[in-house]
Amino acid sequence: MNTTTKYAATALAAALGVTVLAGCGGADGGPAESGSSRDGGSTTVTLVSHDSFNVSESVLETFTEETGYTVELLKSGDAGAALNQEILTKGSPRGDVFFGVDNTLLSRALDNGIFTAYEAKGLDRVADGVQQDDQHRVTPVDTGDICVNYDKKYFADKKLAPPQTFEDLVEPAYKDLLVTENAATSSPGLGFLLGTIATQGEDGYEAYWKKLEANGVKVVDGWEQAYNEEFSGSAGGRKAKADRPLVVSYASSPPVEVLYADPQPKEAPTGVATGTCFRQTEYAGLLTGAKNEAGGKALLDFMISKTFQEDMPLNMFVNPVVAEAELPGLFTEFGEKVETPATVAPEKIAANREQWVRSWHSLVVK
Numbered sequence: 001m002n003t004t005t006k007y008a009a010t011a012l013a014a015a016l017g018v019t020v021l022a023g024c025g026g027a028d029g030g031p032a033e034s035g036s037s038r039d040g041g042s043t044t045v046t047l048v049s050h051d052s053f054n055v056s057e058s059v060l061e062t063f064t065e066e067t068g069y070t071v072e073l074l075k076s077g078d079a080g081a082a083l084n085q086e087i088l089t090k091g092s093p094r095g096d097v098f099f100g101v102d103n104t105l106l107s108r109a110l111d112n113g114i115f116t117a118y119e120a121k122g123l124d125r126v127a128d129g130v131q132q133d134d135q136h137r138v139t140p141v142d143t144g145d146i147c148v149n150y151d152k153k154y155f156a157d158k159k160l161a162p163p164q165t166f167e168d169l170v171e172p173a174y175k176d177l178l179v180t181e182n183a184a185t186s187s188p189g190l191g192f193l194l195g196t197i198a199t200q201g202e203d204g205y206e207a208y209w210k211k212l213e214a215n216g217v218k219v220v221d222g223w224e225q226a227y228n229e230e231f232s233g234s235a236g237g238r239k240a241k242a243d244r245p246l247v248v249s250y251a252s253s254p255p256v257e258v259l260y261a262d263p264q265p266k267e268a269p270t271g272v273a274t275g276t277c278f279r280q281t282e283y284a285g286l287l288t289g290a291k292n293e294a295g296g297k298a299l300l301d302f303m304i305s306k307t308f309q310e311d312m313p314l315n316m317f318v319n320p321v322v323a324e325a326e327l328p329g330l331f332t333e334f335g336e337k338v339e340t341p342a343t344v345a346p347e348k349i350a351a352n353r354e355q356w357v358r359s360w361h362s363l364v365v366k
Contacts, residue, residue, distance in 0.1 A: 042291065042292045042295065043068060043069055043070055043295075044069070044070050044071075044072050044292065044295070045069045045070070045071055045072070045096050045097065045292050045295030045296055045298070045299050046071075046072045046073075046074060046094070046095035046096050046097075046291075046292070047071055047072070047073050047074070047095060047096070047097050047098075047099055047299060048074045048076060048082065048085075048086065048093070048094055048095035048097070048098045048099070048287070049073065049074070049075055049076070049082065049098070049099040049100045050075065050076065050077065050078055050079040050081075050082045050099075050100040050187075051075045051076075051077060051078065051224070052079075052100070052223075052316065053073065053075065053099055053100065053316065054315040054316055055308070055311055055312075055315055055316075056311050056315060059307055059308060059311045062307055063298075063299070063302045063308075066302070067295075067298045067302070069292075069295045069298055069299070071299065072095075074094055074095055076094075077222070078181075078185060078186050078187065078221075078222040078223060078224075079100045079101065079102060079105065079186070079187035080105065080184070080185045080186060080187060080190070081185060081222075082098075082100055083098075083100075083101055083105055083108065083109055086098055086109075086114050086287065087108075087109075087112045087114060090112060090113065090114050090288065090289075091288060091289045092289055093114070093287035093288070093289050093290060095287060095290070096286065096287060096290040096291065096292045096293065096295055096296035096299070097284055097285065097286060097287060097290070097296045097299050097300060098114070098115070098284065098285055098287050099141065099282070099283075099284040099303070100187075100282055100284075101138065101282070101283050101284075101285070102187050102191075102280050102281060102282045102283065103132065103279075103280060103281045103283075103346055103349070104187060104190045104191055104194060104280070104349060104353070105187065105190070105353075106132060106133070106138065106283060106346060106349075106350075107346065107349060107350030107353070108353070109138070109285070110133065110137055110138070111350075113288065114285075114287060114288055115137040115138055115285035115286060115287065115288060116137070116285075116286045116287070116288045116290070116293070117135050117136050117137050118136060118137075118139075118285075118286045118296075118297055118300060119136040120136070120139045120297075120300045120301050120303075120304055121301040122301060122304045122305060122322070123136070123139065123304065125304070125322050125323065125324065126139075126140055126304060126321045126322055127321060127323065130143060130281045130321050132281070132283075132346050133283075137285055138283035138284065138285040139283060139284050139285065139300050139303065139304060140281055140282075140283055140304075140321045141282050141283060141284050141303050141304065141312075141321060142281070142282050142312055142316065142318035142319060142320065142321060143279065143280065143281045143282070143318065143319045143321060144250050144251065144252060144279075144280050144282075144317070144318040144319060145250060145251040145252075145277040145278065145279055145280065145336075145338040145341050146187075146188045146191035146192055146195065146248065146249075146250060146277065146278045146280055147248075147249065147250060147251045147272050147273060147274065147276050147277040147278075147336070147338065148163065148169065148178070148192075148246055148247065148248055148249075148272070148273040148276040149227075149231070149233065149246070149247050149248075149249040149250075149253050149254070149270050149271065149272055149273070150162040150163070150233065150245055150246050150270065150271050150272075150273060151231070151232045151233030151245035151246075151269070151270060152233065152267075152268075152269055152270060152271050153233070153269060154232055154233070154245035155245065160173060162246075162271060162273065163246065163273050163276075164273045164274065164275045164276075165273070165275035165276060166195065166196055166199050166200065166208070166275065166276055168273070168275075169212060169215070169217075169246070169276070170208070170211040170212055170214075170215050171215075172215070174215065174246065175215045175216045176215075176216035176218075177216070177244060177245050177246045178212070178215075178216070178217045178218065178244065178246040178247070178248075179217070179218040179219075179220060179226045179230040179231060179244040179246065179247050179248070180192055180217060180218070180219055180220075180226065180247070180248040181219070181220060181221070181222055181223055181225075181226050181248055182219055182220065182221050182222070182365065183357050183360050183361070184357050184360075184361055184365075185221055185222060186221065186222045186223060187223075187280070188223050188226075188248050188249065188250070189219075189222075189223075189248065190353075190357070191248075191278040191280050192248045192276075192278065193205075193356065193357070193360050194278055194342070194344050194349065194356075195276060195277065195278035195342040196208055196209065197344060197356060198278065198342035198343060198344050199342055202352075205356075206359060206360075206363060209360060209363050209364055210363060212364075213363065213364055217364070218230065218244060219364055219365060223249070226247050226248065226249075227247055227249050227253070228240075229242060230242050230243075230244045230247065231244055231245070231246075231247035231249075232244060232245045233245060233247070233257070233269055233270040234247075234257065234270070235257065235260065235261070246273075250317065251272050251274070251277060251335060251336040251337075251338050252313075252317040252318065252319075252331065252335045252336070253270060253272070253317065254268035254269075254270045254271065254272065254334050254335060254336065255268065255314075255317060255330055255331050255333075255334040255335045256317055257269050257270050258330065258334050259314065259330060268334045271336075272336040272338075274336060274338055274339075277338045277341040277342060278341055278342045278343070278344075279338075279341040279342070279343050281321075282318070284299075284300055284303055285300075286300060304321065304322055305322075306322060306324060306325055309321070309322045309325035310325045310326055313327055313328055313331040314328050314330065314331060317331070317335075
């Protein structure tokens, strides 16, 4: 899903791969005893995530003050790639908690048994609709909508109305304009594929993708490349002189372009085709074989606290799952609220995902 690290990642963090995000602290704000937490275990809890995870340092300092644990972050590429690594290391995980498996990949994670059941404290404040596992092997953390974004300047200059629906994207007027991500390796790419299945039907999505391919859709490995290198409406794309004014991203991407612009514009330079959206929910779970299980449980509790949930919108550009969490003005002013996103039932995704992706791959990836 969508975040500060997506749009403004630092070279240092990328080079190191592992970043310590909060210092040790005791209950009174002073240093915790070196090497041990309040329960006598390790003071470090390691969170494995996709590259898009981000949280304010002050929020993780609060976590440390409340629990005595320091968070260490291990970023592992896009969501699909990160999950693949955890499946390969099942039973001997690289960390304690994994964040970033979404509803498109959830069944794969659960079927491979990489999570240990834990019912996080405060789960009763999370809407039932996003809790997809009654065994509590995962905890819902955020929701967002995967949608086509468009470069407002391009369409204004061309005096061309931007597309708004999946059907629009195959029209000749939009030939060679769209870039999307690989559905086999990228969660937004898979979400976009599922959106086409939801709207075109299981019997119609392949014919739709043939039309999309004939209309010049470009497929790249992941979100970073699609948005920051290929999309002409992003800050990175403008700098790189990108030539694709349509990209599969998120309904919350426009606020990012406002937040990080200097000076900040009165209007976002990008828009959202609201008829192309697929609803995504992201989860976190305690990894089976975690070295710091107690710390992992404490972190899961914290991730659905009001403090963490209210920090997410302007750091990860996603929606909280806790109803009492308030959204910041910039997020609501420039973000797009999607009233009727496309959805596919989790059980249908579980039963058909691999087949759908194989079929898509044979049609689109040469």
